[in-house]
Amino acid sequence: MVEAEPLALGDEALQRHLHGCSAVVSCLGHNISLKGIFGPPRDLVTQATQRLCRAIQALRPALPVRLIVMGSVSVNQPQRLDTARSPLDRALLALIRGLLPPAQDNQRAADFLCRSIGPDDPFVQWVALRPDTLVEGEVTPYTLHEGIVGSLFKPARTNMANVAHFMGELVANPSVWQAWQGRLPVIVNGGAGSA
Secondary structure, three states, X not given: OOOOOOOOOOHHHHHHHHOOOOEXXXXXXXXXXXXXXXXXXXXXXXXXXXXXXXXXXXXXXXXXXXXXXXXXXXXXXXXXXXXOOOHHHHHHHHHHHHHOHHHHHHHHHHHHHHHHHOOXXXXXXXXXXXXXXXXXXXXXXXXXEOOOOOOOOOOOEEXXXXXXXXXXXXXXXXXXXXXXXXXXXXXXXXXXXXX
16 A cells, blocks of 8 residues: 555656556546645646556557546536536536636546547557546445536436445456446436446
8 A cells, every 4th residue: 555645756656556557547646625626736636647648558558458437527528428418417517617626627537538549559558537526335236327427407416435335346347347447327216328
C-alpha cells in the first residue's frame, strides 16, 4: 500500500508504482466543502488522469492497461451523444461547469480520454464511469446505460457500493470490459437495462 498525494508524486515514482499493473481505478474527486470545491487544485481529476496515462504510455506495457475513471452524470459525452438532455439541462450544466470547478474538472478529464487517448491507444484503454446522485447503500441490482437516464430536476440514485461492484467487474471480467471499453457508461440503481 502506498499513501501519497497523487499530484505530488514525481514521474519516476508514479511509473514505479504503475509498473506491472494491469488495471488502474481512479476515484479521485473534490471534497464537498468550500475549500474542496473552490480551492486548489481545481483540476485534480484532469491532472491525475493525464499523468496516469502519460506514465502508462512511458512504460510501454506489452498489454494495454485498463484505466477506470469515476466522474459524474454532469459529464457530457463528445459529439452530443447524450440526447436525453433537455435544452434547459444543457444550459444549466454549462452554467454549473462555469461556476463549479469540480464539474469542469470531470468534464476535462473525460474529454482528455475521448480526444487525446481515444479508442486505439496501444498502451491505455479506458472507461469513464458516470454515476448519478451517489448515496450510501449495499450492492443492489443496478443498470448501465449508454446515455443519461435522469435529469437535473429528477436525478436517479446510485449506491456507492454499486459503483465499486461495477468497477470490480470492469477489472476482473473481460466481457464486461469489452462491452464498455472506450465509453462513458451511466450507472444507476435498479430499473431496466443491462446489469
